[in-house]
Amino acid sequence: MLRFSIQRSTRYFSTSIPRQQQHLTDVAIIGAGPAGLSLAAALKANPTTKSLSVGLIEGSSLDPVKNFSQSPPENFTNRVSSITAQSVDYLEHIGAWKFIDQARIEPFDNIVAYDGLSNSRIEFDNMEMGTMCENINLQSCLLQRIEELNDPTLKIWDSTKVTNIANDTDDAANGWPVIQLSNGDSVKTRLLVGADGFNSPVRKFAAIESRGWAYDRFGVVASLKLKYEDYRSIAWQRFLPTGPVALLPLPEKNATMVWSTTPELSKLLVGLPEDVFIALANCAFVLPQVDLNYYYTLAQNEEYDELLSDIKWRFENYTSKPTIDIEDFPIALESVIPQSRARFPLKLSHADSYVSNRVALVGDAAHTTHPLAGQGLNMGQGDVKSLVESLELAMKRGLDIGNLLALEPYWAQRWPENHVLLGVVDKLHKLYSIDWSPVVAVRSWGLDVVNSLPMLKDFMMKQVSGK
Amino acid sequence: MSLLKNYPTHIPIKGIDRLIMGAACFFGATLHPENNNYITGIGEITAFEPVLTRIRDSMLSNKVGRQILRERPRITSKTLDLDYLKSLPPDTFGNTYYKWLQREKVSPDTRVPVHYIDDEELAYVFQRYRECHDFHHAISGLPIVLEGEIAVKAFEFANFGLPFAGAGAVISPFKLTQKQRTRLFDVYYPWCFSNGLNCKGLINIYWEQQMEKKIDELRRELGIESPPPDMRTLRKMDGAKKIT
Numbered sequence: 001m002l003r004f005s006i007q008r009s010t011r012y013f014s015t016s017i018p019r020q021q022q023h024l025t026d027v028a029i030i031g032a033g034p035a036g037l038s039l040a041a042a043l044k045a046n047p048t049t050k051s052l053s054v055g056l057i058e059g060s061s062l063d064p065v066k067n068f069s070q071s072p073p074e075n076f077t078n079r080v081s082s083i084t085a086q087s088v089d090y091l092e093h094i095g096a097w098k099f100i101d102q103a104r105i106e107p108f109d110n111i112v113a114y115d116g117l118s119n120s121r122i123e124f125d126n127m128e129m130g131t132m133c134e135n136i137n138l139q140s141c142l143l144q145r146i147e148e149l150n151d152p153t154l155k156i157w158d159s160t161k162v163t164n165i166a167n168d169t170d171d172a173a174n175g176w177p178v179i180q181l182s183n184g185d186s187v188k189t190r191l192l193v194g195a196d197g198f199n200s201p202v203r204k205f206a207a208i209e210s211r212g213w214a215y216d217r218f219g220v221v222a223s224l225k226l227k228y229e230d231y232r233s234i235a236w237q238r239f240l241p242t243g244p245v246a247l248l249p250l251p252e253k254n255a256t257m258v259w260s261t262t263p264e265l266s267k268l269l270v271g272l273p274e275d276v277f278i279a280l281a282n283c284a285f286v287l288p289q290v291d292l293n294y295y296y297t298l299a300q301n302e303e304y305d306e307l308l309s310d311i312k313w314r315f316e317n318y319t320s321k322p323t324i325d326i327e328d329f330p331i332a333l334e335s336v337i338p339q340s341r342a343r344f345p346l347k348l349s350h351a352d353s354y355v356s357n358r359v360a361l362v363g364d365a366a367h368t369t370h371p372l373a374g375q376g377l378n379m380g381q382g383d384v385k386s387l388v389e390s391l392e393l394a395m396k397r398g399l400d401i402g403n404l405l406a407l408e409p410y411w412a413q414r415w416p417e418n419h420v421l422l423g424v425v426d427k428l429h430k431l432y433s434i435d436w437s438p439v440v441a442v443r444s445w446g447l448d449v450v451n452s453l454p455m456l457k458d459f460m461m462k463q464v465s466g467k
Numbered sequence: 468m469s470l471l472k473n474y475p476t477h478i479p480i481k482g483i484d485r486l487i488m489g490a491a492c493f494f495g496a497t498l499h500p501e502n503n504n505y506i507t508g509i510g511e512i513t514a515f516e517p518v519l520t521r522i523r524d525s526m527l528s529n530k531v532g533r534q535i536l537r538e539r540p541r542i543t544s545k546t547l548d549l550d551y552l553k554s555l556p557p558d559t560f561g562n563t564y565y566k567w568l569q570r571e572k573v574s575p576d577t578r579v580p581v582h583y584i585d586d587e588e589l590a591y592v593f594q595r596y597r598e599c600h601d602f603h604h605a606i607s608g609l610p611i612v613l614e615g616e617i618a619v620k621a622f623e624f625a626n627f628g629l630p631f632a633g634a635g636a637v638i639s640p641f642k643l644t645q646k647q648r649t650r651l652f653d654v655y656y657p658w659c660f661s662n663g664l665n666c667k668g669l670i671n672i673y674w675e676q677q678m679e680k681k682i683d684e685l686r687r688e689l690g691i692e693s694p695p696p697d698m699r700t701l702r703k704m705d706g707a708k709k710i711t
């Protein structure tokens with residue numbers, strides 16, 4: 001593990017070995033994930049902020065992102081996010097969306113969310129609900145936009161880790177952050193932006209507290225093939241007591257899933273033989289909880305033959321009931337792309353502030369959420385938009401962009417908005433974790449009521465799609 | 468919902484009709500306990516969907532229960548080879564069951580098909596319960612005189628939680644003599660409730676596949692104690708009159 005100095009009073013001394021350079025930037029961004037790349041592109045696309053010199057530092061190699069446009073991988077990668085219409089608008093605005101690989105994204109105009117215990121359901125349909133897009137496709141379009149802008153005052157260091165951050169004076173209120181890079185160089189910056197994800201070294205350097213909790217759940221992701229193409233373009237989400245399982249559309253017969261479940265089950269799901277995983281995943285969208293529980297036990301005991309033959313019987317038997325309409329469920333899954341299964345711990349966290357002197361946080365560095373509403377990445381895009389606007393305004397007023405006066409409008413605008421969203425998603429997760437029947441009955445009734453009230457649905461949908 | 472048949476013997480009835488039918492069966496059964504149609508009618512009407520669903524879910528949570536739901540075995544004189552059961556050693560479950568059928572002068576075919584339960588799978592669950600009823604008699608050694616019937620119902624109620632079985636066990640004792648009632652409460656109820664509650668789920672027993680097993684061994688496996696004192700013998704000692 002890397003250790004980051006959080007002592008802002010530590011004076012930074014450049015070492016005397018000559019080939020180690022100290023660079024100077026107006027804005028140093030740590031992290032070239034969706035948030036960091038978007039910020040770099042946005043700063044350079046904006047007529048006012050483009051005069052700022054920018055350094056972008058990323059620990060891992062950006063080669064996969066660079067190669068994506070020329071030789072995209074044959075199969076879909078497993079990190080896929082739903083991009084809201086609002087985020088797409090912004091990406092268009094900064095001139096990046098035109099570089100998105102159109103053949104690998106899938107817009108959807110329906111969301112079907114249903115209760116795993118009562119099968120009560122709510123359906124939203126509207127043009128431009130969202131677009132399913134691989135994270136790497138998004139990163140690639142942003143990088144292409146940066147290349148198109150071809151601005152010599154933007155410098156990218158990839159495969160370069162930040163090993164330490166310190167202040168250049170003992171006086172934290174006036175000092176500039178100095179970033180120590182793993183290649184021996186250092187970067188001194190007027191403004192340091194942490195787009196460095198959940199474990200944000202920048203947040204630790206700025207001693208900003210982040211509050212929240214782990215959900216004791218993991219999200220299992222996988223790239224999947226459907227039996228045949230689903231022309232309905234629906235994002236499916238079924239709320240099981242262990243967590244929601246979502247099936248999201250990709251072009252042709254492709255789909256991606258996020259199956260939130262307990263740590264033990266997530267580990268099991270990632271390790272199951274492929275055919276067993278697919279059979280179980282199909283059950284997760286259709287069969288009652290009692291069957292799923294039985295199958296989990298069989299899977300844990302590695303009784304795979306028994307599991308497959310039982311599923312074959314039960315699926316047929318259950319879906320032939322007159323009360324069950326197979327049209328109400330997703331198209332059956334056919335296979336999982338080898339090695340595409342992975343799991344991520346899910347947590348809620350929110351930083352107490354997004355800014356301090358010469359520091360700003362964007363994206364997962366500032367907040368993380370349960371993926372059930374598909375908002376994490378989009379919140380980061382919202383942050384970027386707001387931060388760039390604040391910096392633009394500050395420059396027009398002649399303020400130092402690292403000054404708290406320049407940064408505070410950003411956090412004043414974003415923090416409350418994000419806080420509400422984090423809260424709603426958190427409550428949803430909790431509500432649907434309950435399997436006590438009176439609660440199931442009330443929430444199902446609630447869902448049925450909402451489903452029958454178009455106006456309320458429109459309102460909720462505007463919140464989700466960000467429009 | 469449509470009134471289409473969900474399985475061959477299904478008679479779809481809805482809402483208020485269901486209530487009326489329940490009431491009619493209840494009065495019919497009190498006035499004419501000898502008419503089996505009323506009794507079975509009450510059974511189906513009171514086997515509320517949630518209760519049957521719970522029993523079905525307990526089957527779905529159990530390997531053998533699932534196997535039964537999958538294979539849907541039926542118990543008739545065609546599916547059970549009575550001659551074979553007769554030929555089994557006397558201490559086997561199969562032979563005990565055979566002897567019980569002989570002594571009580573009944574046959575596996577005296578069971579009525581299910582009519583009024585809408586879900587086809589739940590209808591099977593209830594049918595299965597009905598068809599296994601005689602096995603419950605055999606394993607507990609209780610006769611089908613009213614008194615024995617009440618005791619088996621208590622045993623089943625404790626094990627399945629079926630309201631019909633429960634109601635039968637609670638209401639019916641009023642039709643007994645004082646002596647029979649005392650015997651029921653002192654000897655049979657304690658046995659029935661403690662064994663019904665503590666033994667394995669009877670609905671998940673594939674009885675047809677236990678025929679060759681020694682009955683004592685089967686009882687041990689299921690967690691059932693040795694049967695209560697033979698009711699017919701006790702009744703003879705008391706000189707009680709046979710009711711059914």
Ligand SMILES: Cc1cc2nc3c(=O)[nH]c(=O)nc-3n(C[C@H](O)[C@H](O)[C@H](O)COP(=O)(O)OP(=O)(O)OC[C@H]3O[C@@H](n4cnc5c(N)ncnc54)[C@H](O)[C@@H]3O)c2cc1C
Nearest residue numbers: 031033034035059082162197219363364374375376377378
């Ligand atoms: C299962 C799952 C499903 C999801 N689905 C959705 C969805 O449908 N829609 C949605 O909007 N969001 C979704 N999200 C959330 C989304 O993935 C994240 O919010 C988003 O990726 C965060 O982007 P980011 O750029 O802020 O951070 P990250 O993508 O975490 O990027 C941080 C970057 O910083 C770099 N870094 C960190 N430390 C250092 C260091 N010391 N030196 C150099 N570099 C460093 C890292 O290498 C990394 O590249 C999902 C998340 C999960 C787990």
